[in-house]
Amino acid sequence: MENEASKKGLQAGSLKKTLRLFKYVKPYWLEFSIGLLFLLISSLAGLAFPKLLGQLVDAGTQGHLTESINRAGLLLVGVLVAQAVFSFFRIMLFVNVTEKTLAALRQHIYNHLIRLPMKFFLQRRVGELSSRISSDISLLQETFTTTIAEFIRQVIIIVGGVILLMSTSFKLTVFMLAVLPVIVIVAIFFGKFIRRFSKEVQEQVAASNTIVEETLQGILNVKAFANEFFEMKRYRQKTDAAARTGMKGGKYRGAFSSFIILGIFGALVAVIWRGAAMGLPTGLLFSFVLYSAFIGASIAGLAEVYSNLQKSIGATEHLLEILDEPAEPIEEQTAIAPAHFLHGQIDFKNVSFHYPSREDIHVLKEISFSVAADQQIALVGPSGAGKSTIVSLLLRLYNPTHGSILFDGKAATSFPLSALRSQMAVVPQDVFLFGGTIRENIAYGKPGATDEEIIHAAKQANAWEFIERIPQGLDTIVGERGIQLSGGQRQRIAIARAVLKNPRILILDEATSALDSESERLVQDALEKLMEGRTSIVIAHRLSTVRQADKIIVLDQGHIVEQGTHHELIRVNGGLYRNLSEMQYTS
Numbered sequence: 279m280e281n282e283a284s285k286k287g288l289q290a291g292s293l294k295k296t297l298r299l300f301k302y303v304k305p306y307w308l309e310f311s312i313g314l315l316f317l318l319i320s321s322l323a324g325l326a327f328p329k330l331l332g333q334l335v336d337a338g339t340q341g342h343l344t345e346s347i348n349r350a351g352l353l354l355v356g357v358l359v360a361q362a363v364f365s366f367f368r369i370m371l372f373v374n375v376t377e378k379t380l381a382a383l384r385q386h387i388y389n390h391l392i393r394l395p396m397k398f399f400l401q402r403r404v405g406e407l408s409s410r411i412s413s414d415i416s417l418l419q420e421t422f423t424t425t426i427a428e429f430i431r432q433v434i435i436i437v438g439g440v441i442l443l444m445s446t447s448f449k450l451t452v453f454m455l456a457v458l459p460v461i462v463i464v465a466i467f468f469g470k471f472i473r474r475f476s477k478e479v480q481e482q483v484a485a486s487n488t489i490v491e492e493t494l495q496g497i498l499n500v501k502a503f504a505n506e507f508f509e510m511k512r513y514r515q516k517t518d519a520a521a522r523t524g525m526k527g528g529k530y531r532g533a534f535s536s537f538i539i540l541g542i543f544g545a546l547v548a549v550i551w552r553g554a555a556m557g558l559p560t561g562l563l564f565s566f567v568l569y570s571a572f573i574g575a576s577i578a579g580l581a582e583v584y585s586n587l588q589k590s591i592g593a594t595e596h597l598l599e600i601l602d603e604p605a606e607p608i609e610e611q612t613a614i615a616p617a618h619f620l621h622g623q624i625d626f627k628n629v630s631f632h633y634p635s636r637e638d639i640h641v642l643k644e645i646s647f648s649v650a651a652d653q654q655i656a657l658v659g660p661s662g663a664g665k666s667t668i669v670s671l672l673l674r675l676y677n678p679t680h681g682s683i684l685f686d687g688k689a690a691t692s693f694p695l696s697a698l699r700s701q702m703a704v705v706p707q708d709v710f711l712f713g714g715t716i717r718e719n720i721a722y723g724k725p726g727a728t729d730e731e732i733i734h735a736a737k738q739a740n741a742w743e744f745i746e747r748i749p750q751g752l753d754t755i756v757g758e759r760g761i762q763l764s765g766g767q768r769q770r771i772a773i774a775r776a777v778l779k780n781p782r783i784l785i786l787d788e789a790t791s792a793l794d795s796e797s798e799r800l801v802q803d804a805l806e807k808l809m810e811g812r813t814s815i816v817i818a819h820r821l822s823t824v825r826q827a828d829k830i831i832v833l834d835q836g837h838i839v840e841q842g843t844h845h846e847l848i849r850v851n852g853g854l855y856r857n858l859s860e861m862q863y864t865s
C-alpha cells in the first residue's frame with residue numbers, strides 16, 4: 279500500500295523535483311542545446327529515409343532514366359552521411375555534458391555526505407549507502423547520454439512519421455493507427471508490471487552486495503569465527519533469491535517481447551494487405567510499410583525508455599534526499615579567531631543524553647563535572663557505562679538532550695564546530711590508517727606538514743625508531759596493499775598524528791588489547807609526553823595507568839558514581855573504583 283502511494287507521488291511531484299538536477303547541467307546548456315539541435319537534425323534525416331527509399335524503388339520499378347535513379351540514390355547517401363555526422367557530434371556533446379555534470383554532482387554529493395552529522399550514519403549501513411549512490415549515479419549517466427536522446431528521437435519519429443503518412447494516404451494511416459494504439463496501451467501496462475520485478479531484483483542484488491562488502495571488510499572476523507560457510511550460505515540465499523525474481527521477471531519480459539513482435543508484425547502485414555488492396559503504388563507502399571515499422575519500433579522502444587526514465591527519477595529522488603539532509607555547520611579552517619582559542623577548561627552541567635537511534639535508552643543521566651585547563655582526567659567504569667559517549671559529546675558529534683557543555687565557561691554551541699574540533703585530538707583505541715604512506719597517515723593531523731614536522735612528531739611519539747628501520751621509511755605504504763603494522767606501532771602513528779595537530783584538548787581511548795611490555799612502555803611514554811601542557815581526557819581500561827590523573831571520574835550506567843584522585847577513591851569502602859581496582863589487581 280505504502281509502495282503504491284509513493285509511486286503515485288513519483289508521478290506527480292517527482293518530475294518537478296528531478297528538474298532540480300538541471301542545476302548541474304546549466305553551466306553546459308550551450309553544448310547541451312547544440313547536442314539537442316543535432317539530435318533533432320539527425321532524427322529528421324532519419325525520418326526522410328523511408329520516403330527517399332520509396333522514391334528510389336518507384337524510380338526503379340517505373341523504368342525511369344538512370345539519372346533520376348542515381349539522383350534518388352545520391353540523396354539517400356547524403357541523408358545517411360548527414361545522419362552519421364550529426365549523430366557523432368550529438369553523442370560526443372551529450373557525453374561531454376554528462377561527464378562534466380556527473381562529476382559536479384558526484385563532488386556535490388560527496389561534499390555534502392562527508393559533512394552530514396553522525397546521526398545520519400547511525401541510521402544507515404555505510405556499504406549500502408555507497409553502493410546505492412554509485413548505482414544511482416550510473417543510472418543517471420545512462421539517462422543523460424542515451425535515454426533522453428532516445429526518448430526525443432522516438433517521439434519525433436512517431437509524430438513526424440504519422441504526419442508524413444497522413445499526407446500519403448489518410449485512410450491507410452487511420453487504419454494503421456487503429457491497430458497501433460492497442461499495442462501501445464497494452465505495452466505500457468505490461469512494461470509497468472515488468473518494472474516491478476527489475477526493481478525487486480535491483481534491491482536484492484544490492485542486499486547481496488552488502489554482504490560481499492561487509493564480509494570482505496571484516497574478513498578477519500569471518501575467518502576468526504570460522505564463519506566462511508555461514509557467509510557463503512547467506513550470500514547464496516540472497517543471490518539465488520535475486521536470480522529467482524530475475525527469472526520470473528524474465529518470463530514476463532520474454533512474453534512482452536513476443537507480444538511486441540506479434541503486434542508489430544501483425545500490424546505490418548495488415549497494413550500491406552490493406553495498402554495492396556487499395557492499389558497503392560509500390561514505392562509508396564514500400565515507404566508506408568517502412569514508416570509503420572519505424573513507428574512500431576519507436577513505440578516499443580518508448581516503453582523501455584519510459585521505464586528507464588522512471589528509474590532515473592527514482593535515482594534522482596534518492597540523491598536529492600541525501601542532499602536535503604541538513605549538514606553540520608563546518609567550514610574549512612584557515613585560522614581560528616582569537617576569541618575561539620581554547621584554554622582547556624571543560625564543564626559538563628547536568629548533561630543527559632540518548633542516541634538519536636535509541637530514544638528509549640538514556641545513556642547519560644545528569645552528568646556534571648569540571649576539568650581545569652591542563653588537568654588530566656580519567657574516565658573509568660564498566661563496559662557500556664557511557665565513557666565513549668562523553669567523548670562523542672565533547673567532540674560535538676552529538677548534542678546533549680538536556681544540560682550543557684562549556685568550554686572555558688562559554689557554551690560549546692557558541693564556538694564554530696570546526697574551530698572546536700580543530701583544537702582537539704583523539705587517539706582512538708582502534709587506530710584507523712588510510713591505505714597511503716606512513717607520511718600521509720601522520721600528516722593527517724596537519725595536512726601540508728613539512729617532513730621536518732612529521733619526523734619531529736614521529737620522534738615525540740616514539741614512532742621514528744621503527745619507521746627509520748623500514749627501508750622505505752616515511753614512504754612505506756600501510757594497510758591492505760602495504761606493510762601491516764603492529765597494534766603498538768599503529769598507536770604510535772596515531773600519537774604522532776595528535777602531536778602534529780598540537781591540540782589544546784587531548785582525548786585518549788586507551789587500548790584494551792594488551793601490547794607487549796616494550797611496546798606498552800613506548801606507547802605510555804609517548805602518551806605522557808603528549809599529555810604535558812594540555813587538558814587531557816583518558817578513557818582508561820586499565821586502572822594502573824590512571825594513578826597520576828588529577829581526577830578520576832567513575833561512571834556506572836550513565837551516572838557519575840564517584841570522582842576524586844586515586845588515593846581518595848581507593849579509600850572508599852565498597853566503592854566501585856575500589857572494587858574495580860581489586861578485581862584488576864587480582865586477575
Ligand SMILES: Nc1ncnc2c1ncn2[C@@H]1O[C@H](COP(=O)(O)OP(=O)(O)OP(=O)(O)O)[C@@H](O)[C@H]1O
Pocket residue numbers: 400633635636641659660661662663664665666667668
Ligand atoms: N551509536 C549508538 N547508538 C545507540 N546506542 C549506543 C551507541 N553507541 C553506544 N550506545 C549505547 O550507549 C551506552 C554507552 O556506550 P559507551 O560506548 O559510551 O560505553 P563505554 O563506557 O564507552 O563502554 P566501553 O568501555 O565498552 O567502550 C551503551 O549502552 C551502548 O549500548
